[in-house]
Amino acid sequence: MFAVEHEARKSHGRIRERRTKSNQRDPILSARLLSRPEPFNREDHSSFEGETTMVERAPFLNTAYSAYYHRERPTEDEELTRVGPGTPCGEYLRRFWQPITLAGELGELPRRIRILGEDLVVFRDKRGAIGLLELHCPHRGTSLEFGLIGEKGIRCCYHGWLFDVDGTILETPGEPADSTLKDRLFHGAYPLHEHAALIFAFMGPPDNRPLFPHLVTYDLPGYKIFARAST
Numbered sequence: 456m457f458a459v460e461h462e463a464r465k466s467h468g469r470i471r472e473r474r475t476k477s478n479q480r481d482p483i484l485s486a487r488l489l490s491r492p493e494p495f496n497r498e499d500h501s502s503f504e505g506e507t508t509m510v511e512r513a514p515f516l517n518t519a520y521s522a523y524y525h526r527e528r529p530t531e532d533e534e535l536t537r538v539g540p541g542t543p544c545g546e547y548l549r550r551f552w553q554p555i556t557l558a559g560e561l562g563e564l565p566r567r568i569r570i571l572g573e574d575l576v577v578f579r580d581k582r583g584a585i586g587l588l589e590l591h592c593p594h595r596g597t598s599l600e601f602g603l604i605g606e607k608g609i610r611c612c613y614h615g616w617l618f619d620v621d622g623t624i625l626e627t628p629g630e631p632a633d634s635t636l637k638d639r640l641f642h643g644a645y646p647l648h649e650h651a652a653l654i655f656a657f658m659g660p661p662d663n664r665p666l667f668p669h670l671v672t673y674d675l676p677g678y679k680i681f682a683r684a685s686t
């Protein structure tokens with residue numbers, strides 16, 4: 456495999472060299488060639504992985520049945536593919552309840568997850584309440600992935616601040632006795648809804664939160680919804 460890759464790279468190097476020489480002889484032809492991708496080799500398609508820029512149609516193929524490597528590919532349309540905060544699709548998806556994890560995946564430890572481009576932590580406290588909080592503690596930024604799940608909420612493992620599932624700061628040990636931090640501030644949290652072994656989150660504007668949609672397909676006679684993690 457490595458030998459093949461090495462040969463392919465050498466071959467591409469020779470092609471590049473020939474193109475450079477050709478450039479000196481015929482600048483117009485060479486400019487066209489240089490603007491195109493190199494001919495592809497079946498074994499060397501590493502250059503395709505993760506590419507997002509426009510690739511022009513390759514001029515020549517050098518293996519049989521290799522049209523797969525000859526397709527034109529469009530550039531990424533970020534208006535359609537990005538779902539982080541503030542993006543068109545991200546804001547659209549945030550208007551609906553989204554399934555974020557399986558209920559069965561909430562165990563003794565908090566679970567770090569990335570949903571719609573946001574790093575979060577999801578957990579079920581010992582009362583049975585479920586929470587989805589911003590990953591980093593508002594005090595000094597420690598990851599709540601390492602927090603301690605308590606009877607009520609989750610406690611940061613660094614200085615011990617305690618957060619309820621709705622973002623209420625319940626305790627701020629280490630702060631002066633007259634500190635009003637916990638009465639004035641909240642940690643970022645999203646509402647959750649548990650249904651049919653799934654946990655759904657609403658990550659949109661709180662004032663526009665819709666009721667959880669109870670679809671008729673959830674209750675088809677003779678059917679039972681179940682979910683499992685993909686492997």
Ligand code: FES
Binds near residue numbers: 596611612
């Ligand atoms: S960093 Fe979390 S309590 Fe200090």
